[in-house]
Amino acid sequence: MPSRQEAPAARPALSRRELAAAGIALIERDGLDALTMRRLAAELGFAPMSLYTHVRSRDDLIDAIVEQLIERLDLSGGKPSAPAADWRELVRRTLGSYRDLAVALPRSFELLALAPYDAAPVAPHLQATIERLEAAGLGAEAARQILGIIDGYASGFLVVWARSGRPGGGAHGEAVGESPTGVAALRDLDMYDRGIDAIIAGLDATLVRGGQDGRA
Template identity: 65%
Template sequence: MAPRQEVEEIRQNLTRRDLTSAAITLIERDGLGALTMRRLAAELDCAPMSLYTHVRNRDDLIDAIVDQLIELLDLHEPSGESWQEIVCQTFRAYRDLAVRVPKSFELLALAPYDTSPVAPHLARFVASLEAAGLTAEQAQQILGIADAYASGFLVVWARSQGFREAGEPSPAEDGITGLRDLAMFDQGLDALLAGLDATLVRGIRP
């Protein structure tokens, strides 16, 4: 088969999901900075222009990756759960995703709320909190605060894994590194929920 025909066959067989799966593999192996259209094409053994059949540009590729990362959260539809249980289930799945794909995780953690993959996901989360008895305002505030905590903690944790892989010193080697482990994340989430319940939901002020 002629080279042009081979490239055309590969282009026709590729899917958008093939691109995102290969991109996540590339990021996890070589880091986020390695993600270029040319490197991704080499990963898929196809011509760089073939990728533009499935994504408009690198930003569109990032959106597609974020969409796949949200799918990987594997969240079930809440049923009869309290709002605290919904938040715990969601953000512990978020934690597990950071463990599974630490280098790609940052793309989801830092994605703007109004991007097409993220907005429907957050709308479902807010709706589930409202169904559990919160007002729309309470649900949105809890989303913002819990997400800020979880994203900040887990991005730092994920980057610290990269330091260890590279053989570099951890950002803190002074005997308190346990403050950044995942057990502390769970403790912090429990404490955060208790504080949100007291202040935002029940209105108890210090």
């Protein structure tokens, strides 16, 4: 008897979340410049017009990717049921979560780091962070300023780190092999972690204890 042909495997149904996840995978493999609607459709095995049912444009696709990157942030420090003891711990968790995201997705991270503050997925995330800082003991203005400072530090350091070709392999994602020395070590993630301590101390001295709006 002739063998019966196997039915072709069904393609997964498209959704905004699936497109964002596929976009992240494409960026991590081939870089941000590879992210086009046509290229992503080819990767998924769909006609390009099929994507426009779920995203309006490449910019809207990037918004979907940024939204998914925000969802991947872990601001709990690995303890989802434990609130931060104070604003210092929350700042440390927040900066640590950005570091971990940059290590996991170094090419895609830049889309979140450089996204405008008023972008649709970003503004609610920033407002929620301000509210968490207030709940952790800061006044409203101190919380707002501190968020701006720590975001600038994390975004600047980690985008430069990712672009410098360091990702891949070590405990924090450092390249496997000899540890950098001299000025090269200034872009190491250990330096990023040391900077967290310095920033917290400086914020405490200038905006919290030395400011009029801080409560902690």
